[in-house]
Amino acid sequence: MREQLREKMAGEIALSDEPGKTIRKWREQFKVSQQDLARQLDVSPSVISDYEAGRRKSPGIVTVKRIVDALISLDEMAGGHVMKQYTLANVAEAVIAIKEFSEDVLMTNFLKTIEGENLTPQVQIDRHLHGYTVIDSIKAITSLDSFDYLKIYGWSSQRALIFTGVKFGRSPMIAIRAHPLKPAMVVYQRPEKVDELAVKLAEIENIPLIRTSLDIPVLIERLNKL
Amino acid sequence: MREQLREKMAGEIALSDEPGKTIRKWREQFKVSQQDLARQLDVSPSVISDYEAGRRKSPGIVTVKRIVDALISLDEMAGGHVMKQYTLANVAEAVIAIKEFSEDVLMTNFLKTIEGENLTPQVQIDRHLHGYTVIDSIKAITSLDSFDYLKIYGWSSQRALIFTGVKFGRSPMIAIRAHPLKPAMVVYQRPEKVDELAVKLAEIENIPLIRTSLDIPVLIERLNKL
DNA sequence: TCTGGTAATCGTCAATCGACGATTCAAGTC
DNA sequence: GACTTGAATCGTCGATTGACGATTACCAGA
Numbered sequence: 068m069r070e071q072l073r074e075k076m077a078g079e080i081a082l083s084d085e086p087g088k089t090i091r092k093w094r095e096q097f098k099v100s101q102q103d104l105a106r107q108l109d110v111s112p113s114v115i116s117d118y119e120a121g122r123r124k125s126p127g128i129v130t131v132k133r134i135v136d137a138l139i140s141l142d143e144m145a146g147g148h149v150m151k152q153y154t155l156a157n158v159a160e161a162v163i164a165i166k167e168f169s170e171d172v173l174m175t176n177f178l179k180t181i182e183g184e185n186l187t188p189q190v191q192i193d194r195h196l197h198g199y200t201v202i203d204s205i206k207a208i209t210s211l212d213s214f215d216y217l218k219i220y221g222w223s224s225q226r227a228l229i230f231t232g233v234k235f236g237r238s239p240m241i242a243i244r245a246h247p248l249k250p251a252m253v254v255y256q257r258p259e260k261v262d263e264l265a266v267k268l269a270e271i272e273n274i275p276l277i278r279t280s281l282d283i284p285v286l287i288e289r290l291n292k293l
Numbered sequence: 294m295r296e297q298l299r300e301k302m303a304g305e306i307a308l309s310d311e312p313g314k315t316i317r318k319w320r321e322q323f324k325v326s327q328q329d330l331a332r333q334l335d336v337s338p339s340v341i342s343d344y345e346a347g348r349r350k351s352p353g354i355v356t357v358k359r360i361v362d363a364l365i366s367l368d369e370m371a372g373g374h375v376m377k378q379y380t381l382a383n384v385a386e387a388v389i390a391i392k393e394f395s396e397d398v399l400m401t402n403f404l405k406t407i408e409g410e411n412l413t414p415q416v417q418i419d420r421h422l423h424g425y426t427v428i429d430s431i432k433a434i435t436s437l438d439s440f441d442y443l444k445i446y447g448w449s450s451q452r453a454l455i456f457t458g459v460k461f462g463r464s465p466m467i468a469i470r471a472h473p474l475k476p477a478m479v480v481y482q483r484p485e486k487v488d489e490l491a492v493k494l495a496e497i498e499n500i501p502l503i504r505t506s507l508d509i510p511v512l513i514e515r516l517n518k519l
Numbered sequence: 520t521c522t523g524g525t526a527a528t529c530g531t532c533a534a535t536c537g538a539c540g541a542t543t544c545a546a547g548t549c
Numbered sequence: 550g551a552c553t554t555g556a557a558t559c560g561t562c563g564a565t566t567g568a569c570g571a572t573t574a575c576c577a578g579a
Contacts, residue, residue, distance in 0.1 A: 078304030081354040082361070100525060111569055116527055123566060127351030127536080128307040130567075135308070171397075197423045197451065225394075225423065326555060337539055342557055349536060353566080356537075 069139065072150055076135045081128065087121040090134060094119075097138045097149050107137040163231065164201040164287050171195040172293055174252060174275065177227060180289050183254060183277040186266055190275045194251055197225035199290060201256075201283075204230045204239055225251050231283055233258035236265035240276075254279055256286060295365065298376055302361045307354065313347040316360060320345075323364045323375050333363040389457065390427040390513050397421040398519055400478060400501065403453060406515050409480060409503040412492055416501045420477055423451035425516060427482075427509075430456045430465055451477050457509055459484035462491035466502075480505055482512060 076093055083089035094104055094115075101119070105112040118126060118134075142149045174192040177199075178185065185192065228250040230239045236258050253269060254277040255261060261278060269276035279286065302319055309315035320330055320341075327345070331338040344352060344360075368375045400418040403425075404411065411418065454476040456465045462484050479495060480503040481487060487504060495502035505512065 073308060074304035075300065076304075077307040078300035078302075081303040081307045081357050082299060083354075086354055102525065110567085112526080113528085113570075114568060116525095117529090117568085120527065122528090125353030125355035125536090125565080127353055127566070128309075128312055128357060129351035131307050131354060327557095328555065336537085338556080339540075339558085340538055342555095343538085343559090346557065348558090351535080351566090353536070 069150065073135055073139060076138070077128075077131055080131050080135070085121055086126060086131075087119045087123075091119040093135075093138060097142050099138060099141055103141065104134070104137055107141055108133055163203055163283065164199075164290065166198050166290070166293075168196065168198055168293060171197060177252070177293070178277065180293060181229075181254065181277075181279045181286060182281055183279045186261060186276045186278055187269050187274075189270055190273055192252075192275050195225065196227055196251055199227040199229060201229040201231065201287065201290070204232045227252040227254055229254040229256055229286070231256045233261075235260050235262040236276075237262050240265045240268040240272075249274060252277065256281070256283065295376060299361055299365060302364070303354075303357055306357050306361070311347055312352060312357075313345040313349075317345040319361075319364060323368050325364060325367055329367065330360070330363055333367055334359055389429055389509065390425075390516065392424050392516070392519075394422065394424055394519060397423060403478070403519070404503065406519060407455075407480065407503075407505045407512060408507055409505045412487060412502045412504055413495050413500075415496060416499055418478075418501050421451065422453055422477055425453040425455060427455040427457065427513065427516070430458050453478040453480055455480040455482055455512070457482045459487075461486055461488040462502075463488050466491045466494040466498075475500060478503060482507070482509065 080086050080089045080093070094101070101115040102112045105115050108114075117123065118130075123130075139150065172195065174194055174196060177183070177196055178192065228239075230236075230253070233239065233255045236255050239253065239255075249272060252275050256279055258278060261276075266276060281289065306312050306315045306319070320327070327341040328338045331341050334340075343349065344356075349356075365376065398421065400420055400422060403409070403422055404418065454465075456462075456479070459465065459481045462481050465479065465481075475498060478501050482505055484504060487502075492502060507515065
């Protein structure tokens, strides 16, 4: 993952309109002072300040590389704390919780547990669930990646997909509709509103669409008991 | 994904010891001539050649950005063919097949279907499976990413993990051992050899370790019937 | 109030970049 | 053999970077 992070940092800085600000952002992420960074790089602290202030509009890639590596090295010397964040955190960015049940769970029980309200009364809820995935839909959408992960790993015929941060509930259903592998159940956690279209799509797909008003920590806790 | 690719390209170029070669690599990926690229950038072709030849040891990030954007723009104008490669291909790189069963499958049936030989006779195989994932272990290892995806999405207590391209079978078991979430069964498809350590680890974890001699297409076909 | 840690600003200068254009090669292909 | 097309090499030159050090400014504590 080290390489990944290095590349991301370098890429971000290189593409930034204000590389200085991006450098600063990362330096702050790593909780390193300009001085410490300067020491690690064996340059004067003013150099760092100049970069961050944007005095150089297009620093050379060697400079960028040196800065990135210095930050990562400093972090490693201090235990690699920051890097760890960007390992799991990034990959799992959009996934808040995930679990496979050791024994199948009835949808009706699942509903009771999360205090869910069925928005699609026509759809049968007599099936079983093998597991669930709780997804931060904002993050899933902004980092398209995550959506792709989900497409491949997280969506399966026998699990509940729980979306948090839902506005109208259209995008998740559209994504589901576009994909061959369907979840057995879709849950919106405290949606602002649930669009008609979302309900209609769920009915077409024959997937029960559930709304719950539990907040995330409570929801997670309840789910853990299953 | 566009942003992702941009960042990756910029990052790679920025971190490269020979940025010129990396620029060339990408230009060739995009199947663009130096001249076309130069035209897109509105500079003389010799400029590109100079960069690729390494005449500038540390090009400024603005230059890098311009080159990256030019390549992507050219690709987009031509239909975005190259970019598409870097979308799904990359994410799914290591996953050859994946499926959740609609109904549980007994391990013994699973074994019969794939003509599997149990290398761990002590371990019980009376459990059920919810699904399986077929993984190209070479790709999974070289692109560390994929291994991380798996950690989070693909590994679950009730599924079979099928590894292809196995040399000694140590790495997959070690990775499994290191991770809290365990598969219910591990299958090696035509391993060159199966190391003692791998078997021992499987026993410790109480995960049946299976060997199959089916080749990949046949294996997939059989699995599809489940 | 003084001090130490952190950061900003700026003048300066050698080194390097960014770009051009002229020239030379290497392969096709007409 | 003449003619494109793609690429390499290099001298040149103005513009910018990379780095320093001096100076200033802003806190938070002792």
